[in-house]
Amino acid sequence: MVQLLGVEYTTRPSGCGRAGHVLSEGLRSPSEPHVARSGADDGETRAAHPHSGARYGLPEGQLRRHAHTGVRADRGAGRGRGDHLRRLQGHSGRIRPSLLGSRNESTFSAVIFSVHRTECRGRCEADDHDEGRDASRVGLDRDHGCGHGGSERAGERRLRPGAPHGFRLRHGPGADRSAQVWCARPSHVLSERRPVSVAVHISVPIAVHRPRRTVNISYAWLKSVAPGLGDSPEELAERLALLGAPVEEVTPVSAGLKDVIIGEVKTVSGHPNADRLSLCEVFNGEEVVQVVCGAPVIEEGGYYPFAAAGVTLPGGLELKRAKIRGEYSNGMLCSEKELGLGRDQSGIMLLSGDVSAGQSLIEALGLDDVRMDVEVTPNRGDWLSHVGIAREVAPEGVAGVALQSIPGASSLALEVKTGEHDVSHGDVTIRIDEPELCYRFLGVIIRGVKVEPSPQWMVARLRAVGQQTINNVVDATNYVMMEMGSPMHAYDLGTLEGSSLIVRKAAEGETLQTLDGLDHKFDAEMLLIGDTAAAHDIAGIMGGMHSSVTEETTDILIECALFEPKSIRRTRRALGISTEASFRFERGVDPEGHLPAMKRVLEVILATAGGDVDGPILEVLPRPWEPSILTLRPTRVEQVLGIPFESAELKALLTPLGFTVQNGGGEGGDLSVTVPGYRSYDVTREIDLIEEITRAHGYDRFPDDLAPARPTTVPDHPLFQLEDRLRIVLSGEGLFEAANPAFASEHEGEVELNNPISLEESRLRSSLIPGLLRNVEYNFARGVRDVRLFELGTVFHAAGAGEPPREDLHVAFAVTGRREPEHWSRTGDAVDFWSIKGLVETVLSVSGWDDASEAEVEAEIAAGVEVGEVAGGSAGAAAGKLFVRRSSITLMADGTPIGAAGQVRPDRVDVPAWAGAIWAMELTLPAEPAVGVTPEYRPLSPFPGVDRDLALLVPYDVPTSTVSRAIRDAGGELLEQVTVFDLYRGDGVSEGHRSLAFRLRLQALDRTLTDKEVDRMVKKIMKRLGEDLGVEQRL
DSSP: OEEEOOOOOOSSOSSSBTSSOOOOOOOOOOOOTTSTTOOGGGGOOSOOOTTSSSOOOOOTTOOSOOOOTTSOTTOBTBTBSSOOTTOOSSOOOOOOHHHHOOOOTTTEEEEEEOOBTOOGGGOEEOOOSSTTOOGGGSOTTOOTTSOSSSOOOOOOOOOOOSOOSOOOEEESSSOSSOOOOOSOOSOOSTTOOOOBOSOEEEEEEOOOOOOOOEEEEEHHHHHHHSTTOOOOHHHHHHHHHHTTOOEEEEEETTTTOTTOEEEEEEEEEEETTEEEEEEEEEEOSSOEEEEEEOOSOOOTTOEEEEEETTOBOTTSOBOOOEEETTEEEOEEEOOHHHHTSOSOOSSOOOBOSSOOTTOBHHHHHTOOOEEEEEEOOTTOGGGSSHHHHHHHHSTTGGGGOOOOOOTTOOOOOOOEEEESSEEEETTEEEEESOTTTEEEEEEEEEESOOOOOOOHHHHHHHHHTTOOOOOHHHHHHHHHHHHHSOOOEEEEGGGSGGGEEEEEEOOTTOEEEBTTSOEEEOOTTSEEEEOSSSEEEETTTEEBSTTOOOTTOOEEEEEEEEEOHHHHHHHHHHHTOOOHHHHHHTTOOOTTOHHHHHHHHHHHHHHHTOOEEEEEEEEEOSSOOOOOEEEEOHHHHHHHHSSOOOHHHHHHHHGGGTOEEEEOOSTTOOEEEEOOGGGTTTOOSHHHHHHHHHHHHOGGGSOSSOOOOOTTTOTTSHHHHHHHHHHHHHHHTTOEEOOOOSEEOTTTEEEEOSSOSSGGGSEEESOSHHHHHHHHHHHHHTTOOOEEEEEEEEEEEOOSTTSOOEEEEEEEEEEESBSSOOOTTSOOOBOOHHHHHHHHHHHHHHHSOTTGGGGGGOTTSOSSOOHHHHHTOSSOSSSSOOEEEEEEEEEEETTEEEEEEEEEOGGGSOOOTTOOOEEEEEEEOOSSOOOOOOOOOOOOOSSOOEEEEEEEEEETTSOHHHHHHHHHHHHGGGEEEEEEEEEEOSTTSOTTEEEEEEEEEEOOSSSOOOHHHHHHHHHHHHHHHHHHHOOEEOO
16 A cells, blocks of 8 residues: 655755765854744755745855765765755655556556645555546545644745655655654654645556456345356356356355444443544443444434454454543444445444344345356456346256346336437437447436435345445446446436437537546547536446436436447546446447346336336437347358267257357258347357357367367378478478568568558568568578578468458478588589479479479470469569579479479579579469378389380470370389480471470389380380370481
């Protein structure tokens, strides 16, 4: 607890302090004759401060203090370097930083405190219970034992018109030590502080704001809403934890109140030795005992909570029989705060209703209940009420929820009058000027109410959930909010100008005094509710003081509205207010729950405050709410959860939660699910329905084994196997794996991001090569000449309108520098086209593309290729061509481009002059690669093989891979290997053809092949090539 103490100001340090120098004390001068109660210090002859006390002799031409003799100019008295003028008295212990917290909008508030002529008794404890309380409410002038009103007048003091330098905050109830007595001073007692002349601007830490995450639930109240609930509080806490709402604490409401009883005050008389104390004769049901009480108002014949001597209160205070100012006190009459039932400590808690002396307080107040502190995630605003929790835990689900009847209530049959922009009844008008911020507004008029304290049953319910009671009307709105989750507000109809309520934005600089007594100033974006003359309510947060319901109120207007959550959150943060209403509006209030909540509050008010409903329920509805309908696919449920569900099972799981499930009529037994209003904020997609199915089915009922549900989550999926093989192979070739972000600039990607981090990362990449080239540049900048990198990652390509982007898995590499590590036995040849060809063939051999490895030799096909086009996208990875003409190749599979490789153009990379050529490749991996087959053993032939070379004239439109495949098919088992070793175009080759040279190795396992057998095989191959591909043998 940080406390504000009386300020400490002196005209100079109290003594030599800790400056580290010994100062000789000069001769003392007479006391200053112009200052009342002056001492020896006030007559010193050194130069006066321009704004210090009444002095003369200020030297001309110098408006600053003189340095002490013998002290270096860069040192100050007391604490080393710095100004020593007007140093605070003594060396107070510093406040630990952890007590003050960080400076942010929810912890500190800049305010003005007037500390003029403050005395040492002006301190006051800063209450840390109310989060977000403004510092001006702490009540600096109401410290216990010092009386009320302003600070006491100090004695005459030195005239000091200048402003002080600051305010001192210290941890603890007083100064760390008494002031040192050095010489005669104006202060006539130790630790007395000098007065200050003007107000001081400071920042005061009142309370450390902690984001709220929990809601208080009464176990007895919950059981009344869900009659079939049979779980104990502990069992219920375990169930809620499994449902996603863990219970942080289970606390008996009556904790510490077992020995507190009802006491009847027989007589009240003044204390003979103290004006502010009273002597009360209290009957405890057995005898009359004397109690000394300090409360200002005690009624004779009144019933109050009484704790006898020997009782320990909830706060840990143990009462003992004690003599107070000469009179014995045998116990204590208690306030709400002392009993832990509220925060009101202004007076003793007066009890009403059917109570008797000696009765247990727990029994009298209905406190035999358990409070459950339930943690609620921000997306589950429907859990912020007893009805919302009951939907989850009732045995029958939604069907098992039933509101308890209100004592003395009668049935109501009210009509609803609806308007799009405004609605009126008699002289009362309700209007919405901001339909984008207020979606619905209901109001009802009740005349002739009698405002008085709430009945005991309502008080017990509200206290069980930590709510203060105000009066029967206000408590009724809070009761329904805690029960059903719809915040409400009651206006004194007589205070509304023109009997109107208008939902509008605030005027810039408009102010309003709220129910907590604070004045708030608004900007033009904040939403208010007011009449034709002024504002009366901060929409969705807190009502105004002027229109509040008091004991003089007879006619009221009840409001129940639906506001835009983001607007409420912004206003609440800007004003530093957090209320039960804003807590619910920020998380979303049931758009279908307003009318039932309005009828419920009417029942409660009419039963507890009387009165008559005037007219129908008035409703302004700018835009009717439409429930969302989602499609649920059982196949998708099985794919995500790993276990199959029948349609009937899905319906049985979702219906108790309030969802309406019907057959969708599509293939596969699809279901059509209507989302209830109270779940409309967090259930918006099919995957959200699957989450609800998971919760309803039970997390603990799913099998522990990992089912092959999705390719991206199953370790043994062929794609994962392919990635592992590629990593092993490329690492074995001496390449290092890189991992670059998936974000790219607008020149390197097609799919735009809605909320990019920066312009350089505004899209998703459509190629891996640009990231690898940046890695190469990074290494070049650090003097690394030999760079060999590869990357496996996802690239994204734009799809049609309304469709998600297409994702492909790619592998790419970039290499430059020497082909092999430097060694004295090698020349260190640089990486060239043939080096890349070998790497490409290696990648293709394990990538899953059948027979694609033969296409790379056709370098003439790709004279500069954009990687994006090759990969299937609509735009390249860069604006221009990526590879050098005649030094790049296209990778084909079944006539479809699947990648490209080649030398990167020098103008595409920022490289130093000494850098060698950069070679790169990018390949699209198959979406469903073939599952790896266990290799079979094949014995080596002990007989020699026969090589036969064939020069073939191949049409340009026939790929080399097609010719190679045809040769293999025709050669059969005797054909061991096919290799392309030459490409020729020029003289002797007919137009439209090229000459390809193939080397065929034929070998048998059981014999040596003869020339006749080889010739027959060659003829068979040539016949197949001529008939199918139009290929001729070049002679």
